[in-house]
Amino acid sequence: MDSHSIPHWYSPESPPISIVDAEDSTVYDEDGNGYLDFMAQLYCVNAGHSEQRIVDAMTAQASDIPYVSSALGNDSRDKLASLLAERAPDNLTDVFFSVTGSEANEAAMQIARAYQDAPKILTRWRSYHGSTYGASALTGDPQTRAEVERYSAVTGHTKFLPPLDFGGPFNADTPEELAEQAADHLEWVIKNEGPDSIAALITEPIAGTSGAYTAPPGYFERVREICDEYDILLVSDEVIAGFGRCGDWFGIQTENVQPDMITFAKGVTSAYVPLGGVITSSEIAEFLDTEGMPVGQTFAGHPVACAAGVAAVESYEDGLFENARDLAPVLEDALAGVEDEYDVVGDVHGRGLLWGVEFADPETGEHFFDPRVDEGDNPVGAVRTEAKKRGVIFGSARPDVQLVLSPPLCVTEEEIHEAVSVLRESIEAVF
Ligand code: PMP
Numbered sequence: 001m002d003s004h005s006i007p008h009w010y011s012p013e014s015p016p017i018s019i020v021d022a023e024d025s026t027v028y029d030e031d032g033n034g035y036l037d038f039m040a041q042l043y044c045v046n047a048g049h050s051e052q053r054i055v056d057a058m059t060a061q062a063s064d065i066p067y068v069s070s071a072l073g074n075d076s077r078d079k080l081a082s083l084l085a086e087r088a089p090d091n092l093t094d095v096f097f098s099v100t101g102s103e104a105n106e107a108a109m110q111i112a113r114a115y116q117d118a119p120k121i122l123t124r125w126r127s128y129h130g131s132t133y134g135a136s137a138l139t140g141d142p143q144t145r146a147e148v149e150r151y152s153a154v155t156g157h158t159k160f161l162p163p164l165d166f167g168g169p170f171n172a173d174t175p176e177e178l179a180e181q182a183a184d185h186l187e188w189v190i191k192n193e194g195p196d197s198i199a200a201l202i203t204e205p206i207a208g209t210s211g212a213y214t215a216p217p218g219y220f221e222r223v224r225e226i227c228d229e230y231d232i233l234l235v236s237d238e239v240i241a242g243f244g245r246c247g248d249w250f251g252i253q254t255e256n257v258q259p260d261m262i263t264f265a266k267g268v269t270s271a272y273v274p275l276g277g278v279i280t281s282s283e284i285a286e287f288l289d290t291e292g293m294p295v296g297q298t299f300a301g302h303p304v305a306c307a308a309g310v311a312a313v314e315s316y317e318d319g320l321f322e323n324a325r326d327l328a329p330v331l332e333d334a335l336a337g338v339e340d341e342y343d344v345v346g347d348v349h350g351r352g353l354l355w356g357v358e359f360a361d362p363e364t365g366e367h368f369f370d371p372r373v374d375e376g377d378n379p380v381g382a383v384r385t386e387a388k389k390r391g392v393i394f395g396s397a398r399p400d401v402q403l404v405l406s407p408p409l410c411v412t413e414e415e416i417h418e419a420v421s422v423l424r425e426s427i428e429a430v431f
Contacts, residue, residue, distance in 0.1 A: 008131075017388075022049030025408045025415055027393070035388065038419050039395035040408045043208055043240045043354075044266035047315050048410035054272045054311040061307035068303050070097070070296050076306035083313050084268075084279055087249040089258040094285035096293065097277040097301030101239035101265030102130025104276035105202065108263050109134055110295060111278065112200035112233050115287050120193060122186075122201040122232070124162040126371075128209040128398060129202060129237055138202055141210060142372045143399035158198075160189045162207070163219050166347035166358055167367055167401070175216035182215075183222035195230035200260075205251035208240030211397035212356035212404055213349050220255035233260040233284075239276070240354070243267025243312075244321045244409050247328060247352035254351065260284065270312045275305035316409070324409040327416060328352045331405065334420040341424075344379075344431050353409060356402040357423070359383075371399030379430050386426035392419050 007016050021028040025048055027037045040046060047054065061076055068074040081095040096111070098104045109121055121138065123129065129138035137154035140162075161169050163182035170185075172178035190198060205220065207213050227234045236259040241251025245267060252259055261284065265276030277300075280288070328351075335355055339348040346360030346367075359380050360367050368379055380403055384394050387403075395404035403423070407415065 024048045024050050025411045034391060036392045036407070036415055036419050036422075038405050038407045039393050040406050041271060042266070043245070043395065043404075043406045044271035046243050046245060046267035046409050047270035047312055047320055048408040051270060051272070051312070051315050053315055054270060054308050057307040057311035058273060058304050061304045066304060070298060070300045070302075074301070074303050074306070076303045076310060077301045080268075080306040080309040080313070083310060084264075084277075087313075088262055088279045089250070089253060091258045091260075091281050092262060092279045093282040094288075095277050095279050096288070097275065097306075098265070099274050099297055099299050099302070100130070100132075100276050101237075101263065102132040102135040102276075103297065103300075104239065104263035104265055104278050105129045105135040105138060105237060106132055107295075108202065108235050108261050108278045109138070109200070111261070111280065111284060111288065111293075112235065114291065115284055116199040116231075116233060118197055118199040119156050120198045121157050122189070122193075122198055123157055123159055124203055125159045126162045126164065126210040126213075126399075127204055127207060127237075129204075130239075141398045158189065158193050160186050162213070163215050164213060165216065166349070167360070167371075176218060179216040179219035179222060182219060183226060186223065187226050190226065190230050190232070195232065198230070198232050200233040200235050201227055202235040202237055202263075204237045204239075204241060205255055206241045206246050206351055206354060208354065208406075209395070209398055209404075211358065211402040212351075212354045212406075214351050215255070220252070220257045224257040224259075235259060235261045235263060237263050239263060239265045240267075240406075243270075244316055244324050245352055245354050245406065247325055251351075268312065269305055269308040270315075272308045272312070273302070273305045274299075275302065275309055277301070320409045323411075324353050327411060327413060330413055331355060331407075331416050331420075334416060335405070338420065338423060338427070342427050342431070344427065350405075353405075353407055353411070355405045356397060357405070358402045360401075367401045369399075369401075371401050382430045383423075383426045386429045387422050390422045390425060392422040394419075394423070 017029045019027045123138045125140040127140040140159045170181045236252040238250045262279040335348045343362035347358040
């Protein structure tokens with residue numbers, strides 16, 4: 001590409017296309033080719049690419065006053081904070097804004113360590129929590145681990161095993177048994193680490209970039225009980241799972257548990273402008289009120305971003321969530337057909353408008369490469385490349401054993417059928 005801008009997650013083998021225009025769920029490259037955006041860019045343009053009221057709200061805020069110090073008050077910031085607190089689980093009452101999802105998780109770690117006066121944070125293998133120094137240390141992506149550690153070796157983070165069904169480390173016959181085994185394992189890790197040394201457990205309620213896998217029923221309720229028993233804060237990383245992506249305002253709301261903090265970014269403004277943050281329990285908010293918060297960022301809770309957030313909340317409630325809920329079963333059914341039809345599709349899982357299609361060798365039932373060790377021969381990337389040639393952009397998981405579908409919430413039924421039919425053609429082209 002003739003550009004001086006270095007792309008993120010850049011790999012010389014697949015130079016990126018340049019996107020210059022978009023409408024609703026479709027993006028266009030510089031040659032005018034249209035692509036159905038079944039990745040909502042980076043799982044973030046939840047309201048689609050043409051939500052004029054977000055643009056208008058940003059313009060109005062920029063005309064009134066474009067910037068107010070993050071150490072001062074501002075009406076757009078206050079309004080968005082109360083809208084989010086009203087929609088979050090009941091015990092969560094206050095918002096500490098950041099700019100990105102990584103920084104939201106950095107802030108959650110800082111808050112948890114100060115509040116608990118304990119150093120360690122627990123996170124899952126096969127998770128993604130960001131790219132900054134601390135957040136990349138939270139991330140349990142085995143495939144890029146070694147590379148990432150060259151940039152950010154931070155200590156004090158202990159990983160535990162996720163409750164993975166397909167290709168996971170547990171040996172359970174039922175989802176209930178899997179929930180129990182995975183929770184028992186977590187408790188074992190906590191006892192061995194020393195409960196008093198652990199400040200918080202951070203987890204995605206439904207994983208995103210590690211593959212769209214959900215937890216078995218009852219798992220999160222047990223995790224909540226264990227956290228309560230050992231006095232560990234539970235932090236739900238909703239950077240992808242939030243803002244209607246999995247059917248609710250926040251993914252953890254489907255699991256019937258109340259976390260102590262929620263971290264968010266991406267969909268809060270539908271990615272029209274960067275914004276992230278942490279929603280805290282009233283106890284943590286009171287602690288911060290008494291102790292003060294000695295850290296912050298210039299652009300955290302930027303008024304233009306908060307105005308975009310307020311408008312995004314309005315558009316979500318004005319039909320977008322409803323559309324997403326109506327069409328989630330359509331996507332689920334279409335993908336169930338793909339799982340039944342192709343023996344290289346080992347499993348399909350997800351929730352709402354976040355789904356992963358997991359590929360595996362039909363002979364052995366194993367992934368085409370060992371995600372814990374190396375990338376090996378990877379046909380999943382080839383399926384995505386075939387799909388892009390046919391005009392659909394799908395997401396990738398890290399490790400890359402899955403193709404992820406995450407369209408904007410304004411997607412139509414026809415677009416879902418078109419994307420799944422391109423998925424079928426692409427599987428047939430590769431296998
Ligand atoms: N947490 C999760 C669950 C994410 O998926 C991401 C980004 N994909 C992040 C945190 C980091 O967010 P950002 O890229 O905005 O820093």
